[in-house]
Amino acid sequence: MFGSSGSRVLNVINISYIQSRSKRVWVRKPLGSPMAKSKIFRITPKPVLPEDEKAEIKRLFDNYKNSMKSIRHYFFEQSLKQAESGEVAQMKHRLEDQEHERLMEENRLENEKTAMLREERLKIQAEKTQQNVLASLIKKEGEAKLHEIQIEDFLTKQMSTPFIQAENIEKAIEDALANPVNFNFALDLNGYVYRGKDTSIDTIPEEKRERLNSN
Amino acid sequence: MIIMASALPTFTKIGKVIRLNRHGCTNRPFYHIVVQKTKDNQDGPVIEQVGSFDAMPNNKNEKLVALNFERIQYWLSQGAKLSDPVAQLLGLSGFLPNHPRTIIQAWKNRREPPRERKIEAIKGIAPPLDNPKL
Numbered sequence: 001m002f003g004s005s006g007s008r009v010l011n012v013i014n015i016s017y018i019q020s021r022s023k024r025v026w027v028r029k030p031l032g033s034p035m036a037k038s039k040i041f042r043i044t045p046k047p048v049l050p051e052d053e054k055a056e057i058k059r060l061f062d063n064y065k066n067s068m069k070s071i072r073h074y075f076f077e078q079s080l081k082q083a084e085s086g087e088v089a090q091m092k093h094r095l096e097d098q099e100h101e102r103l104m105e106e107n108r109l110e111n112e113k114t115a116m117l118r119e120e121r122l123k124i125q126a127e128k129t130q131q132n133v134l135a136s137l138i139k140k141e142g143e144a145k146l147h148e149i150q151i152e153d154f155l156t157k158q159m160s161t162p163f164i165q166a167e168n169i170e171k172a173i174e175d176a177l178a179n180p181v182n183f184n185f186a187l188d189l190n191g192y193v194y195r196g197k198d199t200s201i202d203t204i205p206e207e208k209r210e211r212l213n214s215n
Numbered sequence: 216m217i218i219m220a221s222a223l224p225t226f227t228k229i230g231k232v233i234r235l236n237r238h239g240c241t242n243r244p245f246y247h248i249v250v251q252k253t254k255d256n257q258d259g260p261v262i263e264q265v266g267s268f269d270a271m272p273n274n275k276n277e278k279l280v281a282l283n284f285e286r287i288q289y290w291l292s293q294g295a296k297l298s299d300p301v302a303q304l305l306g307l308s309g310f311l312p313n314h315p316r317t318i319i320q321a322w323k324n325r326r327e328p329p330r331e332r333k334i335e336a337i338k339g340i341a342p343p344l345d346n347p348k349l
Contacts, residue, residue: 057315057319060315060318060319061315063312064312064313064314064315067311067312068311068312071291071311071312072291072292072294075288075291075292076292076294078288078292079289079292079293
């Protein structure tokens with residue numbers, strides 16, 4: 001009655017996707033439907049068991065569950081051991097070892113290659129640095145020599161300038177007093193210089209005018 | 216965009232179970248002892264068949280049971296549950312300890328004889344079979 005309820009399928013619990021035409025699919029009683037008349041006043045007899053029987057049953061089940069738990073655990077451990085030591089595992093280990101060896105060999109070859117290249121590179125670099133160092137040393141030497149020469153020139157120049165020593169001081173003073181230097185001058189827009197503080201332009205004729213040369 | 220909770224895929228682990236699958240014909244059950252996912256139907260997809268159980272006694276008044284203990288041990292190690300009848304059969308075979316139900320049924324049978332069945336159990340020994348291989 002509940003299985004073939006037209007096209008609408010209500011409250012189907014277990015639908016098998018592989019259609020089985022031989023079996024009738026179980027559909028539960030619709031939720032809104034009332035209780036059957038034969039079942040309204042039904043009181044199901046509750047099965048009464050004596051206490052000792054209940055205790056015995058509980059004991060049996062507890063023991064059984066305990067042993068089942070331990071058995072399952074034992075099987076699990078066995079499966080782990082088998083996985084480690086079984087044929088498949090051994091073969092896997094062997095293949096892994098072979099693979100490891102192969103890769104290590106490859107790595108070694110690669111390392112050797114790169115080592116060779118590195119050696120060459122380092123050699124060339126060493127040469128270069130050696131040359132550089134030599135060149136810089138030579139340069140430094142040259143510079144040092146130049147520097148020395150410059151120092152000598154400078155010293156000679158300094159020595160040759162007429163410094164006023166303790167012996168020359170009186171003579172220098174007399175010379176200075178005898179020859180006073182006048183720093184005053186004036187400039188023309190045309191570029192002529194008129195030296196002296198009190199010179200006037202009219203006194204100097206045109207030919208004797210000095211031209212300002214900027215040096 | 217509103218996504219309903221039922222529209223999202225659930226990734227809960229569905230456990231495996233070793234139980235009886237009813238095959239055979241009307242009034243003649245024959246069970247396959249089978250490893251299945253819990254949510255699958257009895258006639259649905261099966262992971263592996265691991266034995267059989269013929270509920271109808273044969274000529275020699277035997278109910279024949281076949282069990283592949285190696286595979287059962289494997290599936291138990293992988294966390295498969297057992298249904299009660301299968302557990303009882305395994306207990307009777309000696310692979311697992313006896314299920315409490317067998318013991319309870321035994322003392323109930325001793326207390327009062329079992330109820331009348333429509334099909335009578337065959338009593339006595341039948342003549343030997345011709346096939347020497349069996």
